[in-house]
Amino acid sequence: MSDDTPKDLSQDFPLDGRKGLPEHLRVLADLYPRTEWRGHPNFNDLTSFWLERHGMFRQLNDLLVESSEKRLDGANPRYGRELQHYTSMYLNQLHGHHQIEDHHYFPQFIPLDRRLEQGFEILDRDHHALDGHIHALAASTNAVLQKIAAGDNDEKEARALLDAQKAFRAFLHRHLEDEEDLVVPVILEYGAALS
Template identity: 65%
Template sequence: MDDLSLDTRKGLPEHLRVLADLYPREIWTGHPNFGGLTAFWLERHLNFRQVLDTLIDGSERHLDRHDPRYGHEMQRYTSFFLNQLHHHHMIEDQHYFPQFLPLDSRLEQAFELLDRDHHALDGHIHGLAEASNAVLKRLAAGEDEKVAADLLLRHQRDFKVFLNRHLEDEEEIIVPVILEYGADTE
């Protein structure tokens, strides 16, 4: 599984695409087993992507031309993003994934991959929080935060790469399971 690390993989390997190839994204929303819970779950993923884009845009704007609202907005959005992402992963790990795993034994390694992703993302969540706090401390002290803000922007951009890889792969595992087995419950 080391070659399937969130840091290095480019997508789901063929042996984990047993249902993804049967249910390509284009047919998801029209499938009879695509329900409200699945739509809500995908909306949450879209929301994470949008908030992260907002954070990146804010950091870029601040570095281009000092934005006096930057610290407040960055703190609010980062706090929301990290708390919601952590909570989302806890619900997946404790409720949804255990419900879906027994439905298809061929996907056992896929669920192991998602679990490893969540552990890897925890490290990235802490790194993003630390970089954000470094900028906030400098702003609060009236110190030059340009170097810290530039480092934060790099953390945000790297986080986007990891998060997008994880979300795309997770969607290509979970949604096809739901479509195949009608598991859009509770």
């Protein structure tokens, strides 16, 4: 007797184990290569703004990594102020961005092409996984800031923070690239249905 119940794929393709979107979710991404996105008639200002936000998140993460590396090299006297300002902005903006995607944009995209529904489930799970990393990054940042405020040596905490920042960057870059490869082709394919 065979079980014809469909396999639950909801936990497949975790963020920390992916190398990109699985082939069955690249049906539109393969039709619309990145090099052709901006020239497409359905590529609009909102899509451009969304991609710019992703670029900002990548830049802020790189800035935080570079700042911690300079601190450990003894070349960043403003580290505490920069760390507090940029980390707070980065994590708050990232959390808000994910909330908008999960509650506003993704629900609009799913009905347009049910073949990609699992992809949006994967992205939603990514957001939950990234929340854990956001909290860990905030805790590591606070540990460094507490040492700095107390006038104590923060090298151990700064090294741990740098490791956390680099790990976060790897997770975030994977997520953003996969998200772009799923979302932008949907917009290009079904743009008229989104207006």
